[in-house]
Amino acid sequence: MGAQERTQKEKLILESAIKLFMEKGFHATKMDDVAKGAKISKGLTYFYYKNKEDLYMAVTRKAFEGLKDVFREVFRSKGKNGMQMLVDLVQKYLDYSLQNRMYYDAILNFLGVLSLYNDENTRQKIDPLILESVHFQKLLDIHHDCGKFGIQMVSQGIKDGSIRPELQPEITFYTIWSMLIGYERLSGPVNYENKEIKIHIDNWKPGFIKLMQDMLKGTIQATKPNIVQGSLF
Amino acid sequence: MGAQERTQKEKLILESAIKLFMEKGFHATKMDDVAKGAKISKGLTYFYYKNKEDLYMAVTRKAFEGLKDVFREVFRSKGKNGMQMLVDLVQKYLDYSLQNRMYYDAILNFLGVLSLYNDENTRQKIDPLILESVHFQKLLDIHHDCGKFGIQMVSQGIKDGSIRPELQPEITFYTIWSMLIGYERLSGPVNYENKEIKIHIDNWKPGFIKLMQDMLKGTIQATKPNIVQGSLF
DNA sequence: CAAAGGTATTAAACAAAATTCAAAATATAG
DNA sequence: CTATATTTTGAATTTTGTTTAATACCTTTG
Numbered sequence: 320m321g322a323q324e325r326t327q328k329e330k331l332i333l334e335s336a337i338k339l340f341m342e343k344g345f346h347a348t349k350m351d352d353v354a355k356g357a358k359i360s361k362g363l364t365y366f367y368y369k370n371k372e373d374l375y376m377a378v379t380r381k382a383f384e385g386l387k388d389v390f391r392e393v394f395r396s397k398g399k400n401g402m403q404m405l406v407d408l409v410q411k412y413l414d415y416s417l418q419n420r421m422y423y424d425a426i427l428n429f430l431g432v433l434s435l436y437n438d439e440n441t442r443q444k445i446d447p448l449i450l451e452s453v454h455f456q457k458l459l460d461i462h463h464d465c466g467k468f469g470i471q472m473v474s475q476g477i478k479d480g481s482i483r484p485e486l487q488p489e490i491t492f493y494t495i496w497s498m499l500i501g502y503e504r505l506s507g508p509v510n511y512e513n514k515e516i517k518i519h520i521d522n523w524k525p526g527f528i529k530l531m532q533d534m535l536k537g538t539i540q541a542t543k544p545n546i547v548q549g550s551l552f
Numbered sequence: 553m554g555a556q557e558r559t560q561k562e563k564l565i566l567e568s569a570i571k572l573f574m575e576k577g578f579h580a581t582k583m584d585d586v587a588k589g590a591k592i593s594k595g596l597t598y599f600y601y602k603n604k605e606d607l608y609m610a611v612t613r614k615a616f617e618g619l620k621d622v623f624r625e626v627f628r629s630k631g632k633n634g635m636q637m638l639v640d641l642v643q644k645y646l647d648y649s650l651q652n653r654m655y656y657d658a659i660l661n662f663l664g665v666l667s668l669y670n671d672e673n674t675r676q677k678i679d680p681l682i683l684e685s686v687h688f689q690k691l692l693d694i695h696h697d698c699g700k701f702g703i704q705m706v707s708q709g710i711k712d713g714s715i716r717p718e719l720q721p722e723i724t725f726y727t728i729w730s731m732l733i734g735y736e737r738l739s740g741p742v743n744y745e746n747k748e749i750k751i752h753i754d755n756w757k758p759g760f761i762k763l764m765q766d767m768l769k770g771t772i773q774a775t776k777p778n779i780v781q782g783s784l785f
Numbered sequence: 786c787a788a789a790g791g792t793a794t795t796a797a798a799c800a801a802a803a804t805t806c807a808a809a810a811t812a813t814a815g
Numbered sequence: 816c817t818a819t820a821t822t823t824t825g826a827a828t829t830t831t832g833t834t835t836a837a838t839a840c841c842t843t844t845g
Contacts, residue, residue: 328822344677350803360824365804420674424664430737431657437740441653444577490759493738497760500737501730504663507670526723527730534767561793583832593795598833 329367331357333381336374341421345375372446376454379429382422383461389415390468401476402535408472409499409528416503423503429458430500469496482535495531502527562600564590566614569607574654578608605679609687612662615655616694622648623701634709635768641705642732642761649736656736662691663733702729715768728764735760 335356339348350371354361368374393408416423432449435441449455469492476482482491506523568589572581583604587594601607626641649656665682668674682688702725709715715724739756 342677344679347679349801361803362805362825363823366822371803427660427664427737431660434737434740435653444575446577446580486763487759490756491763493756494731494735494760494763497734497738498727498731499734501733502727504660504667504733505726505730507667523723523726526720527727530719530724530727530767534763582830594832595796595834596794599793604832 328357328359328363332359332364332367332374333377337378337381337421340375340378340425344421369451370448372448373452373454375425376429376449376452376458378422379425380454380457380461382419382425383429383458383465385419385422386412386415386426387461387465387468390465394468394472400479400481401472401474402481402532404472405476405482405495405535406528406532408469409495409531412499413502413524416499417506427500427504429462433459433462466492466496476535486535491535494534498527498531561590561592561596565592565597565600565607566610570611570614570654573608573611573658577654602684603681605681606685606687608658609662609682609685609691611655612658613687613690613694615652615658616662616691616698618652618655619645619648619659620694620698620701623698627701627705633712633714634705634707635714635765637705638709638715638728638768639761639765641702642728642764645732646735646757649732650739660733660737662695666692666695699725699729709768719768724768727767731760731764 332353336348336353339352339356342348350364351361353374354364357364364374368377389411390408393404393411396404396407399407432445432455435445436450470488473482473486473488473492473495477484477486477488502523565586569581569586572585572589575581583597584594586607587597590597597607601610622644623641626637626644629637629640632640665678665688668678669683703721706715706719706721706725706728710717710719710721735756
């Protein structure tokens with residue numbers, strides 16, 4: 320069996336895992352089911368993936384690679400100034416995170432682990448199986464690349480004058496990324512008491528993007544006031 | 553044994569669980585250890601908590617109650633306008649999330665579950681044990697209360713003129729909350745290649761808060777430009 | 786006060802699922 | 816075509832969450 324066939328099998332297992340994780344989530348998915356889905360024996364999954372955590376890291380890697388594609392695609396697109404790139408990024412990022420919930424859960428989980436990893440005092444709290452995974456190492460790079468793309472977009476915006484010059488690219492980009500991460504967690508319909516008003520992704524997103532733009536622009540042009548209108552409290 | 557003694561035992565178990573979750577995390581903590589820590593038999597933990605998930609929900613509840621205290625405390629503090637309240641909230645929220653990492657993980661996990669819960673199509677993907685937990689129901693209320701506090705702060709700021717009037721309180725508050733959620737996930741030292749510059753919580757936070765303020769204020773007063781200085785790309 | 790009934794507690798049994806392993810099948814190379 | 820390495824399997828093992836049957840304890844009441 321050549322390396323091609325090997326990766327072939329690896330892919331089969333990965334695809335089975337992705338399908339099941341999407342349907343039932345990580346914990347409800349049994350290694351038995353993954354094997355069945357890939358039409359192999361359970362033991363063989365352990366030949367290609369060290370353990371369930373390693374398999375999850377492989378899934379996470381695929382998820383984060385997809386997100387990195389979003390960053391790259393936006394960054395490579397021609398004829399946009401920095402601000403336009405960032406608005407575009409926000410749109411596409413949110414689309415990706417909301418349309419691939421399981422993937423995004425995986426990314427978020429990785430970011431939590433990363434946060435522990437970057438601090439020597441907390442590193443030992445990470446499940447050793449995660450650190451042993453080859454995919455974890457790759458994820459560090461992918462995360463780094465995304466940050467680099469984003470920071471460059473802000474820098475670009477400062478250079479071309481679409482973003483106010485006193486901003487620091489790193490801090491600014493990380494703040495935007497923070498917003499994006501939280502958005503997905505909070506989105507979805509939220510009911511407020513017996514009132515029928517819901518804060519829903521569909522009517523929240525434009526306001527969210529506008530706020531981000533306001534944050535980056537030098538001057539804010541006031542639109543018509545909108546005070547109590549539509550407000551619950 | 554009266555109700556007091558009962559809650560006494562419940563607390564003992566909860567405290568043991570919290571201690572262990574903080575030290576080793578949820579998965580690495582075994583029900584056996586929890587029981588040992590509370591100096592009771594393993595079986596008894598199942599008398600007071602239906603299952604491990606239920607116990608985790610109890611921990612999450614304690615975590616979210618602590619966060620709600622932060623919201624309430626800020627909201628009740630006198631002599632502040634809306635903007636000052638929000639800046640205060642951001643400071644205290646980040647302190648809380650960074651000083652209680654395990655608690656915050658639990659809250660974030662709950663927010664993820666909530667996001668599934670609020671959408672009828674995804675609700676069935678939630679582990680039934682979570683939905684059965686009494687603590688889950690309480691968490692819905694606590695989450696709601698936090699939102700209410702935050703939205704009221706923004707409303708207050710619009711009324712007293714410290715926040716620009718065209719903003720919608722709900723959307724604005726949820727956007728701020730998004731930022732806060734993401735901040736914790738991204739914080740910690742991040743290394744960029746061989747350069748020794750790190751984006752660290754300590755030097756990121758002031759810039760983060762400034763950006764949030766800029767977003768809410770009607771006019772942005774430019775400070776001295778800071779373009780390439782300290783920027784990596 | 787003693788029997789009855791409920792509540793709390795334990796230790797052992799059970800079950801589910803991840804992981805390991807020894808043996809068998811298959812492929813590859815000399 | 817034989818020897819060696821790689822792949823694959825199914826069963827054994829282990830770990831750990833959960834259930835249960837038996838026991839101790841406490842409270843009420845006749």
